Amino acid sequence: MNTNLQTPIDYLKGVGPNRADLLRKELGIHTYQDLINLFPNRYLDRTKYYKVNTLQRNSADIQIIGMITKFQEVGQKRGKRLVATFKDETGTMELVWFRGQKWIRESLKLNTTYVVFGKANWFNGKFNIPHPDVELKTEHDTNLRSAMQAIYPSTEKLSNRGITNRVMTKIMQNLFLETKGKFVETLSKKLLENLNLISKSEALFNIHFPQNLEVLSKAEFRLKFEELFYIQLQLILKNLIHKSKIKGFPFEKVGHHFNSFYKDHLPFELTNAQKRVLKEIRNDLGSNAQMNRLLQGDVGSGKTIVALMSILIALDNGFQACLMAPTEILSVQHYNGLLELCKYLNIKIKKLTGSSKTSERKKIHEALENGELDLLIGTHALLEDKVKFKNLGLAVIDEQHRFGVAQRSKLWKKNTSPPHILVMTATPIPRTLAMSVYGDLDISIIDELPPGRKAIKTVHRFDSNRLKVFKFIRDEIDKGRQVYLVYPLIQESEKMDYKDLMDGYESIARDFPMPKYQISIVHGKMKPADKEYEMQRFVKGETNIMVATTVIEVGVNVPNASVMIIESSERFGLSQLHQLRGRVGRGAEQSYCILMTSHKLSNDSKTRLETMVRTNDGFEIAEVDLKLRGPGDIMGTQQSGVLNLRIADIIKDSDILQQARHHAKQLLEKDPSIGHPENAVILETYRQMSKYKNIWNYIS
Ligand code: ADP
Ligand code: MG
Numbered sequence: 001m002n003t004n005l006q007t008p009i010d011y012l013k014g015v016g017p018n019r020a021d022l023l024r025k026e027l028g029i030h031t032y033q034d035l036i037n038l039f040p041n042r043y044l045d046r047t048k049y050y051k052v053n054t055l056q057r058n059s060a061d062i063q064i065i066g067m068i069t070k071f072q073e074v075g076q077k078r079g080k081r082l083v084a085t086f087k088d089e090t091g092t093m094e095l096v097w098f099r100g101q102k103w104i105r106e107s108l109k110l111n112t113t114y115v116v117f118g119k120a121n122w123f124n125g126k127f128n129i130p131h132p133d134v135e136l137k138t139e140h141d142t143n144l145r146s147a148m149q150a151i152y153p154s155t156e157k158l159s160n161r162g163i164t165n166r167v168m169t170k171i172m173q174n175l176f177l178e179t180k181g182k183f184v185e186t187l188s189k190k191l192l193e194n195l196n197l198i199s200k201s202e203a204l205f206n207i208h209f210p211q212n213l214e215v216l217s218k219a220e221f222r223l224k225f226e227e228l229f230y231i232q233l234q235l236i237l238k239n240l241i242h243k244s245k246i247k248g249f250p251f252e253k254v255g256h257h258f259n260s261f262y263k264d265h266l267p268f269e270l271t272n273a274q275k276r277v278l279k280e281i282r283n284d285l286g287s288n289a290q291m292n293r294l295l296q297g298d299v300g301s302g303k304t305i306v307a308l309m310s311i312l313i314a315l316d317n318g319f320q321a322c323l324m325a326p327t328e329i330l331s332v333q334h335y336n337g338l339l340e341l342c343k344y345l346n347i348k349i350k351k352l353t354g355s356s357k358t359s360e361r362k363k364i365h366e367a368l369e370n371g372e373l374d375l376l377i378g379t380h381a382l383l384e385d386k387v388k389f390k391n392l393g394l395a396v397i398d399e400q401h402r403f404g405v406a407q408r409s410k411l412w413k414k415n416t417s418p419p420h421i422l423v424m425t426a427t428p429i430p431r432t433l434a435m436s437v438y439g440d441l442d443i444s445i446i447d448e449l450p451p452g453r454k455a456i457k458t459v460h461r462f463d464s465n466r467l468k469v470f471k472f473i474r475d476e477i478d479k480g481r482q483v484y485l486v487y488p489l490i491q492e493s494e495k496m497d498y499k500d501l502m503d504g505y506e507s508i509a510r511d512f513p514m515p516k517y518q519i520s521i522v523h524g525k526m527k528p529a530d531k532e533y534e535m536q537r538f539v540k541g542e543t544n545i546m547v548a549t550t551v552i553e554v555g556v557n558v559p560n561a562s563v564m565i566i567e568s569s570e571r572f573g574l575s576q577l578h579q580l581r582g583r584v585g586r587g588a589e590q591s592y593c594i595l596m597t598s599h600k601l602s603n604d605s606k607t608r609l610e611t612m613v614r615t616n617d618g619f620e621i622a623e624v625d626l627k628l629r630g631p632g633d634i635m636g637t638q639q640s641g642v643l644n645l646r647i648a649d650i651i652k653d654s655d656i657l658q659q660a661r662h663h664a665k666q667l668l669e670k671d672p673s674i675g676h677p678e679n680a681v682i683l684e685t686y687r688q689m690s691k692y693k694n695i696w697n698y699i700s
Pocket of ligand 2: 303304398
């Protein structure tokens with residue numbers, strides 16, 4: 001590591017104690033190294049000059065040569081601003097400062113040629129540039145300048161106190177002059193050669209002072225690769241260490257339960273995806289290491305049967321198993337389903353939820369501890385301290401996004417040695433993101449639906465077409481189908497939403513009058529018992545239409561319901577729309593999803609609707625969702641560090657991420673301890689990295 005890069009930023013020419021203080025506070029820049037790793041947000045072409053009379057409204061950043069002819073203070077108190085009249089040979093415009101006026105007034109001269117640079121606004125019949133970058137023309141001409149001008153991250157305080165982008169660039173230039181632009185290489189020769197990467201020094205120079213687009217993109221690639229490579233190396237190493245340290249129970253045999261179920265009681269042929277995933281799980285269970293696997297599969301892809309067969313392997317090896325779901329409804333559904341599937345097998349299954357009676361609980365606790373009970377299904381109630389297993393070998397968690405890491409670790413403690421863990425989720429996150437976020441989990445994916453499913457037909461209709469939609473509903477009901485009608489519920493305006501729902505209900509009740517039509521209504525303000533009653537009426541087919549808020553999102557299974565109408569669907573997120581749609585398409589009939597909206601749609605809403613209409617694929621939808629919302633909203637990303645990336649973008653650079661992961665894996669396969677001399681650079685960099693939180697503090 002180049003020691004002089006640890007020099008405090010105060011010592012750099014052009015910085016000094018005041019600016020150093022600001023840089024520390026505003027951008028976290030303490031050392032030369034921090035500064036070199038302050039990567040530009042974007043680049044501008046500063047070889048191009050505009051004229052005042054050619055400016056367009058909404059033009060982006062512009063650069064103009066001219067003179068200030070007048071300063072004027074305008075407005076009072078908070079509206080006070082300094083306005084400079086700026087003139088070139090074609091016309092005049094204004095430069096405006098809302099802050100730092102004294103400093104500006106003192107440092108800028110009248111009738112002197114400047115180059116001003118910034119974003120032009122159209123205001124009161126004139127163009128103006130608020131807080132422009134202003135540079136003497138004479139200085140502008142002598143500066144080291146490339147066609148692509150770096151624009152650095154900044155803050156309000158920095159620009160108020162005179163640390164403009166121009167100043168940042170100047171400081172950066174000084175850093176390169178002082179270090180002669182020589183930086184220690186942080187990737188091995190082999191990687192540089194194999195991937196045809198440019199050197200560290202060349203990359204750093206060109207990320208800050210790109211000589212042309214081609215070399216800029218090479219610099220970006222090299223630095224992004226490096227960043228992702230070291231993150232992946234760390235994640236994979238963590239996973240390997242976990243596997244070698246934490247011994248699992250090897251489930252060596254595939255025994256009676258599994259074989260008899262597979263040969264005689266499997267109700268259908270497994271899909272190839274199910275077979276593949278089952279193999280992955282069996283490999284894990286048979287090895288010495290503890291399994292920690294995430295099973296992703298869209299709604300209806302058949303995760304339950306995979307879970308059951310994994311459980312059977314545990315039982316065949318003399319262990320107990322448990323299956324945990326986030327809600328009572330889902331646990332009951334699993335309990336009934338698995339009882340049915342296992343009716344010819346000799347295994348003991350019980351259910352434990354919040355509403356289990358005390359006497360029943362006691363029996364379950366006993367049977368668990370003395371080993372009579374083979375499989376326990378339930379809710380969070382399984383995590384209570386009183387629930388002790390004789391020998392828990394496998395824990396399956398359904399809908400993992402509702403359980404946190406803390407709860408997973410509670411399951412671990414149910415045994416002397418941690419059980420194998422399988423978590424299942426129906427709200428997939430894209431594979432590339434999953435790789436980075438869940439570094440400690442292995443991932444299996446069911447990417448195929450069971451055969452014979454009819455794809456749900458999805459359409460978008462404007463509210464003005466409501467009559468046609470109602471006609472469609474009538475036709476479907478005449479065919480014997482049932483219909484969901486869902487209204488949005490957003491916490492902040494609960495009252496209004498409730499009113500929407502009630503208005504909607506009344507209008508539906510008018511258009512679908514009793515006694516021919518029966519309607520259920522379910523919303524969050526109802527008592528649980530009333531809710532349950534209304535749900536049951538719909539489940540039993542006593543009502544034709546279910547008017548509801550999103551409370552039905554999880555756990556309702558009514559195969560005869562074939563139409564899902566989502567009102568104000570522009571107000572729903574993509575994954576929620578997809579989950580709602582998953583309520584239909586469960587029976588043999590063709591199912592439909594109708595997305596109702598007003599005519600006013602934002603671009604994001606349009607994208608969401610188009611995506612829903614185009615595809616039923618949960619993974620594709622997750623990708624789009626991620627692009628729209630960014631990774632910040634996705635569970636687990638907050639802790640994972642993927643958001644602290646300096647230069648790579650987890651979504652846009654997923655190709656580079658795959659390559660980085662591939663090379664990190666390959667390296668560790670060939671050289672698990674990173675001890676080979678040719679990897680010395682990598683080991684050294686990795687060691688440095690472990691000392692710091694942010695990886696760019698060491699990759700220099
Ligand atoms: P999810 O992945 O959403 O939990 P389930 O496991 O509940 O999906 O399966 C959805 C439905 O598909 C169930 O009724 C199940 O019996 C059925 N199913 C699962 N696998 C297959 C298969 N290979 N062939 C036919 N039907 C299947
Ligand atoms: Mg399921």
